[in-house]
Amino acid sequence: MESRASDPPSPTSPSPSRSSSPPRIRRLEASVVNRIAAGEVIQRPSAAVKELVENSLDAASTSVFVSVKDGGLKLLLVSDDGHGIRHEDLPILCERHTTSKLSKYEDLQTIKSMGFRGEALASMTYVGHVTVTTITEGQLHGYRVSYRDGVMEHEPKPCAAVKGTQIMVENLFYNMAARRKTLQNSNDDYPKIVDLISRFAVHYMNVNFSCRKYGSNRADVHTVGGSSRLDAIRTVYGASVARDLMEISVSDDNPTRSIFKMEGFISNSNYLAKKTTMILFINDRLVDCTALKRAVELVYSATLPKASKPFIYMSINLPSDHVDVNIHPTKREVSLLNQDSLIDTIQSAIEAKLMSSNSTRIFQTQVVSSSLPTQISTRKDKEHSIANSGVQSQKIPVNQMVRTDSRDPFGRLHSYWKDGSQSSKQEKKSDLASMRSVVVARRNWKENTDFTSLDQLVREIDSNVHPGLLDIVKDCTYIGLADEVFAVLQYNTYLYLVNVVNVSKELMYQQVLRRFSKFNAIQLSEPAPLQDLLLMALRDEELETRGDETETNDDLKEKIALMNIELLKEKEDMLEDYFGIKMEDGSLIRLPVVLDQYIPDMDRIPEFLLSLANDVDWDDERECFQTVSAVLANFYAMHPPILPNPSGDGIRYYRKNREEVGLEAEILVDKSDEEQVDEELVAEAETAWSQREWNIQHVLFPSMRLFLKPPKCMATDGTFVQVASLEKLYRVFERC
Ligand code: ADP
Numbered sequence: 001m002e003s004r005a006s007d008p009p010s011p012t013s014p015s016p017s018r019s020s021s022p023p024r025i026r027r028l029e030a031s032v033v034n035r036i037a038a039g040e041v042i043q044r045p046s047a048a049v050k051e052l053v054e055n056s057l058d059a060a061s062t063s064v065f066v067s068v069k070d071g072g073l074k075l076l077l078v079s080d081d082g083h084g085i086r087h088e089d090l091p092i093l094c095e096r097h098t099t100s101k102l103s104k105y106e107d108l109q110t111i112k113s114m115g116f117r118g119e120a121l122a123s124m125t126y127v128g129h130v131t132v133t134t135i136t137e138g139q140l141h142g143y144r145v146s147y148r149d150g151v152m153e154h155e156p157k158p159c160a161a162v163k164g165t166q167i168m169v170e171n172l173f174y175n176m177a178a179r180r181k182t183l184q185n186s187n188d189d190y191p192k193i194v195d196l197i198s199r200f201a202v203h204y205m206n207v208n209f210s211c212r213k214y215g216s217n218r219a220d221v222h223t224v225g226g227s228s229r230l231d232a233i234r235t236v237y238g239a240s241v242a243r244d245l246m247e248i249s250v251s252d253d254n255p256t257r258s259i260f261k262m263e264g265f266i267s268n269s270n271y272l273a274k275k276t277t278m279i280l281f282i283n284d285r286l287v288d289c290t291a292l293k294r295a296v297e298l299v300y301s302a303t304l305p306k307a308s309k310p311f312i313y314m315s316i317n318l319p320s321d322h323v324d325v326n327i328h329p330t331k332r333e334v335s336l337l338n339q340d341s342l343i344d345t346i347q348s349a350i351e352a353k354l355m356s357s358n359s360t361r362i363f364q365t366q367v368v369s370s371s372l373p374t375q376i377s378t379r380k381d382k383e384h385s386i387a388n389s390g391v392q393s394q395k396i397p398v399n400q401m402v403r404t405d406s407r408d409p410f411g412r413l414h415s416y417w418k419d420g421s422q423s424s425k426q427e428k429k430s431d432l433a434s435m436r437s438v439v440v441a442r443r444n445w446k447e448n449t450d451f452t453s454l455d456q457l458v459r460e461i462d463s464n465v466h467p468g469l470l471d472i473v474k475d476c477t478y479i480g481l482a483d484e485v486f487a488v489l490q491y492n493t494y495l496y497l498v499n500v501v502n503v504s505k506e507l508m509y510q511q512v513l514r515r516f517s518k519f520n521a522i523q524l525s526e527p528a529p530l531q532d533l534l535l536m537a538l539r540d541e542e543l544e545t546r547g548d549e550t551e552t553n554d555d556l557k558e559k560i561a562l563m564n565i566e567l568l569k570e571k572e573d574m575l576e577d578y579f580g581i582k583m584e585d586g587s588l589i590r591l592p593v594v595l596d597q598y599i600p601d602m603d604r605i606p607e608f609l610l611s612l613a614n615d616v617d618w619d620d621e622r623e624c625f626q627t628v629s630a631v632l633a634n635f636y637a638m639h640p641p642i643l644p645n646p647s648g649d650g651i652r653y654y655r656k657n658r659e660e661v662g663l664e665a666e667i668l669v670d671k672s673d674e675e676q677v678d679e680e681l682v683a684e685a686e687t688a689w690s691q692r693e694w695n696i697q698h699v700l701f702p703s704m705r706l707f708l709k710p711p712k713c714m715a716t717d718g719t720f721v722q723v724a725s726l727e728k729l730y731r732v733f734e735r736c
């Protein structure tokens with residue numbers, strides 16, 4: 001037994017059933033423990049650079065120079081002009097848990113320095129060769145000493161030195177073959193180091209930074225301290241980035257929500273990039289906060305129609321006991337007290353900033369083209385192309401949406417939009433032309449008009465919010481559609497049915513007012529003649545005619561259409577300037593983007609135009625803004641598609657009747673009923689329905705969480721209905 005226990009089971013025969021004695025637990029050698037820990041703290045060369053630069057900044061340096069060889073694997077050199085390290089501290093400098101910044105646990109609550117664990121330098125000596133050269137104030141000479149596995153290799157040697165400290169790390173991961181190999185195979189870490197120094201340079205704008213490849217006389221980052229923040233950003237990221245930034249600041253000091261102050265710069269709608277740049281400093285520490293980053297990206301994607309990712313520099317200060325810097329070994333990802341509330345406040349501030357930044361805005365037009373393979377697959381393609389190009393062009397199959405075929409059983413509209421596969425050159429040209437005209441129109445817009453009535457309408461929304469519903473809207477989880485009109489959502493332990501049509505209509509209404517006069521455009525690829533559209537809408541209207549001669553009925557409709565066109569023509573400029581509805585030469589040219597990523601159901605254009613001409617109060621400014629917004633909202637709301645849902649019962653609408661099927665059906669007598677449906681129309685309907693469902697889940701609900709201010713009436717008019725309390729349901733299950 002004895003010998004068995006001292007003999008550890010070989011890894012190839014670890015059969016627990018054969019041996020009842022458990023394997024011996026041994027104490028690992030300290031150097032092994034330290035090397036494992038070191039590997040966690042120093043995961044890659046850029047992580048080592050971060051620790052070294054933070055040490056330099058903690059030492060009150062005004063210059064920090066970084067030099068890198070072989071992506072940092074061969075050599076990392078960080079020199080500063082800070083206060084240096086005392087001669088008597090050098091022996092323990094690189095032992096684990098030696099620090100000058102923290103002595104008791106309580107200090108953690110108030111710590112201002114970036115380091116405090118006393119782990120970084122020690123770690124580096126376990127996975128690389130570290131040499132420190134340093135001189136403190138008032139000394140005639142400095143000292144140089146090398147470290148291995150936490151201890152000095154020799155007594156510190158006196159040497160000539162300039163003010164500050166120089167730390168050299170050679171052969172990083174020399175004793176971790178696998179790590180070294182993956183780093184060598186993967187991309188060079190140098191770009192990461194440049195990125196890191198760039199971020200520090202923006203935040204610590206009073207410090208001179210430089211970062212270069214070892215031996216190169218060209219620095220990849222080079223800043224001179226003492227400039228403004230924007231200058232620092234310009235120097236590091238270039239003038240083209242700095243040009244498209246807006247300053248932002250927001251604070252909160254309500255202890256029940258959050259206490260913080262945020263200052264920064266954020267990109268405006270002209271900025272174009274495929275990837276988000278988020279430079280985040282919390283209490284002057286460079287950190288990541290994934291939740292905040294996502295939240296910011298969401299505001300951008302919901303507010304600006306371009307799928308550009310933002311550039312964000314943000315410095316947040318909060319009471320130090322509100323940040324838990326200790327959750328990550330490298331202190332990189334932080335968690336914050338009252339994080340949700342803080343994120344909410346920042347989101348709203350960014351959103352407001354984006355909304356109000358119309359002065360330098362170049363409006364992007366979205367060309368609605370009629371290329372139509374399948375609507376569903378374009379979703380994926382679209383996401384893909386957004387990711388690739390960084391710029392979004394919304395393509396939605398419209399040629400089937402507007403149809404003038406009078407024999408069509410559903411009174412649907414046919415295409416004014418020509419085939420999108422036609423020359424893309426032409427598309428580009430018209431795109432450019434429309435872009436130009438939008439920009440020109442924008443310039444002519446009377447900036448100094450005073451819209452008290454608009455303010456009033458917006459304030460009305462704010463004062464009419466139902467707080468309980470607002471909570472639900474902000475924090476709900478979308479479960480799915482219950483039927484054609486109701487969606488199911490969960491909030492806390494409650495399930496609610498929500499009327500999608502009502503909610504989307506209200507959201508669109510509020511969005512129209514928010515975006516008032518600042519709309520981006522959905523460009524129709526062909527002008528759509530108002531007369532045809534209006535007649536189409538009127539066809540379904542039962543008109544009261546004197547007598548019952550059908551001819552006069554048709555004449556009357558034509559007359560009404562013409563009067564409507566006259567009226568719309570009169571209001572053309574106003575509709576374009578304020579609502580982004582552009583009409584020209586008796587045709588509809590452009591529609592506003594009310595919610596990003598969303599194009600309304602083009603089948604509803606005729607009703608929309610009819611309603612625009614007839615349901616708007618043109619006399620009073622406030623009434624006019626309100627009614628136009630309401631008409632737009634009704635058009636953009638997520639109504640069930642006009643084509644009946646072919647799944648289930650709805651399929652009967654698509655059966656071909658015998659006459660139409662004619663001879664063919666007589667011959668193919670054994671063809672079952674189901675097969676004699678209009679396949680094309682069914683496919684179209686299926687597409688429309690699944691597109692709508694997608695929109696509800698991926699466009700409506702995310703935007704609703706961000707923007708909707710549910711009015712009080714929604715609590716009682718059946719828009720929100722609580723259907724179950726999960727707690728009660730669970731109790732029922734327990735009894736079973
Ligand atoms: P920490 O930063 O967590 O204290 P480190 O291992 O990074 O731990 O550094 C250990 C100590 O070495 C620091 O507390 C500091 O006193 C000293 N030190 C490290 N780098 C420098 C530097 N560039 N200038 C002055 N002192 C330094």
Ligand code: MG
Binds near residue numbers: 051054055115116120
């Ligand atoms: Mg440190």
